[in-house]
Amino acid sequence: MSFPMTNKYAHLGRTCQFTVGKAPRASIRPMASASPLTFSKYHGLGNDFILIDNRHSSEPVVTPEQAVKICDRNFGIGGDGVIFALPPVGDTDLTMRIFNSDGSEPEMCGNGIRCLAKFVADVDSAAPRKYKIHTLAGLIQPELLADGQVRVDMGEPILEGAKVPTTLAPTQGSTVVSQDLAVEGRTYKVTCVSMGNPHAVIYSCDGNTIKIDDLDKELATLGPKFERNTVFPARTNTEFVEVVNPSHVRMVVWERGAGRTLACGTGACALVVAGILEGRLDRERTCRVDLPGGPLQIEWSTVDNHIYMTGPAELVFNGTVRT
Ligand SMILES: N[C@@H](CCC[C@H](N)C(=O)O)C(=O)O
Numbered sequence: 001m002s003f004p005m006t007n008k009y010a011h012l013g014r015t016c017q018f019t020v021g022k023a024p025r026a027s028i029r030p031m032a033s034a035s036p037l038t039f040s041k042y043h044g045l046g047n048d049f050i051l052i053d054n055r056h057s058s059e060p061v062v063t064p065e066q067a068v069k070i071c072d073r074n075f076g077i078g079g080d081g082v083i084f085a086l087p088p089v090g091d092t093d094l095t096m097r098i099f100n101s102d103g104s105e106p107e108m109c110g111n112g113i114r115c116l117a118k119f120v121a122d123v124d125s126a127a128p129r130k131y132k133i134h135t136l137a138g139l140i141q142p143e144l145l146a147d148g149q150v151r152v153d154m155g156e157p158i159l160e161g162a163k164v165p166t167t168l169a170p171t172q173g174s175t176v177v178s179q180d181l182a183v184e185g186r187t188y189k190v191t192c193v194s195m196g197n198p199h200a201v202i203y204s205c206d207g208n209t210i211k212i213d214d215l216d217k218e219l220a221t222l223g224p225k226f227e228r229n230t231v232f233p234a235r236t237n238t239e240f241v242e243v244v245n246p247s248h249v250r251m252v253v254w255e256r257g258a259g260r261t262l263a264c265g266t267g268a269c270a271l272v273v274a275g276i277l278e279g280r281l282d283r284e285r286t287c288r289v290d291l292p293g294g295p296l297q298i299e300w301s302t303v304d305n306h307i308y309m310t311g312p313a314e315l316v317f318n319g320t321v322r323t
Helices: 064-071 110-124 212-227 265-277
Strands: 003-009 014-020 037-044 047-053 081-086 094-100 133-135 138-144 150-153 179-183 186-194 198-205 237-245 248-255 287-291 294-300 307-311 314-321
Touching (some): 037 110, 047 110, 064 081, 081 110, 094 110, 110 138, 110 265, 110 307, 110 314, 186 265, 198 265, 212 237, 212 248, 237 265, 248 265, 265 287, 265 294, 265 307
Parallel strands (some): 047 081, 094 133, 198 237, 248 287
Antiparallel strands (some): 003 014, 014 314, 037 047, 037 314, 150 307, 237 248, 287 294, 294 307
């Protein structure tokens, strides 16, 4: 079912027109920076994004400041970030850039790149296919599967602590695995992994394994203490993880630049790598990661060392917004 919905945010001088539940039309054309701006909103397990077809220009049509406004859940469209489909670089199909809801620009977004692949396929009326997407984290390759899921070749994880980046002392070669970090009077065991963007992964605290239901209550106060900890010079995303069995975990996440979200694709990849490095998870098996918004399947290939992530990407609505 679809229906038109119009909201007027008089005090901000913007009119948003949303059309709920309809695939983006092939007639959608990239717009110049003049308002109104055509967008589509998608989500990957509740990690939601405003997608903009920006393939006419390598300069995003929305500034970081405008992104903050349109991501606002009370006064804007609402989203965890704004994602741009930009012209390709080299032999890729397109480029992805993303602004977090605080206006900062991350290198990569796992749920976002599944949404971007679905969005571009919907706009172009393309059959299921694989895309080569240039990102600030390098080449990422999402593939639309016949069952509607999207499988993404996320490339290799970066394990060198200094490159994550973190100033925590390495424990295994140059890698930071189960390193102590004192926060708010407790000692957390932290493993640091980059999927192009930085992640601090935590499976235990004060000698006890993490219990997600307990941790969840503290996430809003604890998350920022990790995000802005001085040992993470580029800030960090933080995942707290509970092991169900060696191929099944539960997690909650505090994202850099977005706060608590319902899912983090790069985080799910990073925590599987961290769990394997800590000897908690089995690399021979695909791992089911239960995020607050639903499950992702993650594998760390022993063949090419790449991480593969499989999960959904769904259209929420299309619309126009005056920025
Ligand atoms: N939700 C994303 C990650 C988005 C970027 C992150 N907030 C950062 O600043 O690194 C995902 O699904 O990976």
